[in-house]
Amino acid sequence: MNKNKILLVDDELNLRETIKELLTYQNYEVKTASNGQEALNLLEYWIPDLIICDIMMPVMDGNTLHEIIKETESLNSIPFIFLTAKKETDLMMKCLLDGVDGFISKPFKIKEIITIIQTKIERFEKIKNVQNNLYIGKKKYFVHEINTPLNGILASIDLLIEDQETLDKKEILEFYKSIKTSGERLNRTMQNLILYENIKNNRIDFNDISSSEILKTFIDTKTNIFQIYKNKEKRIRFEVEEARIKISNKNLSFILFELIDNALKFSPDNKVIIISGKRVNDEYYELIIRDFGIGFSEQELKKIGVTQQFNREAREQQGLGLGLFLSKNIIEKSNGVFTIISNKIEGTSIKIFFPNV
Incomplete structure (x- = not known):
């Protein structure tokens, strides 16, 4: 049975080695990089099922790496999780709306990181199984338009559940707004697809007396x-x-x-x-x-x-x-x-x- 592949990107050597050892023990194939540029070099010949990435790194930071991956057809559907010590709501909101799948906060619990990884990889496997049959136009754009708001919704909910005791009312409201924005974007995409199918198949009568x-x-x-x-x-x-x-x-x-x-x-x-x-x-x-x-x-x-x-x-x-x-x-x-x-x-x-x- 093939092992699921994980790319870990972090400039802290000890943390990289610790997480790699942990995930290898859980039967994952893990490769590591110390910054975004090293990660891109790896991705030229090795495609993982999940990317875990620090935000603040030298040479190329996590945000830049994510932007490049998001615009690369062969990579943009891979789940992308930020590993960070920062608990900044504004930063999280921006990342979620940009299509990041979630966050793992330092220090983390072993059970927590394993659960998040398993969930994201299982979702990615389901997406890979259906995306060849359900899309319109260029596949990467369809996958992007479904995954980005869906990830924003699910990741926001995950953070609300995990940090419910530490978030204040203002932060919770920001997460609700993020969920609403992502939900409306996903709804608009799906409604447009339904409308297109109805028009294409002549299911709409335009000869009515509406005004x-x-x-x-x-x-x-x-x-x-x-x-x-x-x-x-x-x-x-x-x-x-x-x-x-x-x-x-x-x-x-x-x-x-x-x-x-x-x-x-x-x-x-x-x-x-x-x-x-x-x-x-x-x-x-x-x-x-x-x-x-x-x-x-x-x-x-x-x-x-x-x-x-x-x-x-x-x-x-x-x-x-x-x-x-x-x-x-x-x-x-x-x-x-x-x-x-x-x-x-x-x-x-x-x-x-x-x-x-």
Whole structure:
């Protein structure tokens, strides 16, 4: 029977040797490195089932190593645990939201570290068994979008259970917020996949008599968006006239959320998003969403489709690339018109014509 492999990264020699001896006794195959760069050198030819890593190290620290692994297709689904003496809530929150699977605090108990390792490796084995059958688009992006929020939820819960007697109310609240953020991200991914499957298989009827008040729906959606983009309210400038249009509130909310989220995501923090909406005639209502971000080239615009993402690694995208495709599809199936004009560096303008009631 093959042994599970563990990579241990820590600059303290005595601690490395102690943990290695402990895990070897538990029938794991263990390799060690004294910093992130040594770990990367090992990972070029040896792929573990779990990585345990200190945060503060010379040459390359744990955060940098994790960032590189997260963006490496052959490595980014490997469970990654930080081994640290620090008990800083803010640091933990950032690491959890970035996709770290958990923490082992120094000094640790032998039973504790063995239990955590067994749990993470068992979960990784299950993921490896199903990920070849359940994904859309590039496999690494799907696995990343499922694993990252799921790890944030599970690791936060683990820490709440383990440290419940030492955490104060403020720290507990931060963990709850972290769980909520991760849960909403996972829910959004799964709902988009379900919507894609329903549209692909013609399970949604777009020829109903649903209608929405666009200004009210826009205000509600904007409020939801700023639950994610904290303290960024000034980034959106809008002038949206009241009107009732022929699309369900659910579909309109989805379209507005996805397109505004994209505009914010692809724009620098110092750039505003301009949104305007007005009734242009008896037949149509015009909505324009304009950003001043990175923009798309003509070649990229031609490729807009399901799971299409452009230079994801450089732009730190989240999501599966479904939002723009689904929005365009829903608009057109609702007898609307969708156009997009974009230039590199200058930004992107999306113009939508919704049928009036």
